[in-house]
Amino acid sequence: MPWFPLALTTACLTAIQDLLGKKSLQSLDAAVVTGLLGGISALVLGGLLWAVGMPPLQPGFWWILLANGSLNTLGFWTYNRALQLGDLSLTAPIVAFSPLFFFLTSPLIVGEYPTSTDFVGSVLVVLGSYGLNWQQRHQGYWAPFKALWTQRGSRLMLGVALIWSVTANLDKVGVLHSSPLCWVFAVYSFVTLGMGVTIALQGNWASHWEQLRPGGRNNQGRSPWVYLLPMGICSALAVALQMYALTLTLVVRVIAVKRLSTLMGVVLGVVFLQEQGLRHRLLGAGLMVAGVAVLLH
16 A cells, blocks of 8 residues: 555644744744744755656646645644634644545535545544543543634634645545646645735734744744754655645545654653653554554455
């Protein structure tokens, strides 16, 4: 199964990207980090595309890019807004439900009909992702679901999960109309421009210039580029491998395996950020691994 190592490597790189992102967010605004992430990734992807050559673009490419880029820009902004409005322990588990939406969006957009085995595997991965976030047990096991009716942040995050279930399918269409590298370069360039406009309208950039300028330091006394540059490189490589994987199998399988980044992120958080709760999350980890095993059956 050549798609599996590509999807698994995507998950690993995404987990490292998230770890570096957490470090960056200790001193920079989420919108600024997202915009810089997109820009650095676009530069890396542009260099790779220049090395391998520009493919011919099929009719309809620009319309697909307009739709995907607009939705991804909205998705990134909504994601940041949801984290700003809601508790992390209540909002973060909701986005893990995106694989379930593929059973609605994939048949409509790319004509893919996942099997019952794909459904069982995806459900196990989703439940495992949710289980990893049972950190705040005093709020109750069903707190994230209850928050859908009580917290705007959680409702926004459910919208993000739906948006990303559409954009992942559009990614496959875009790749088939160009090439994996060409497509992700175009999408990240679009999103970077969109986030740049958002940051300019919010007036966030100027307040971070002292850190981001040459010789600037964050509140830990380090240059923020120590985290931003490798984060952008990981993001570029992860999304490129994801696009190649999408050409080899169903979208829902690739994204479900990619969700293993949640599990990897927990381990990295414990090792590098001294976060707690790894022992209590073993059940969620086991469910995710079982889900991937079912997908590979």
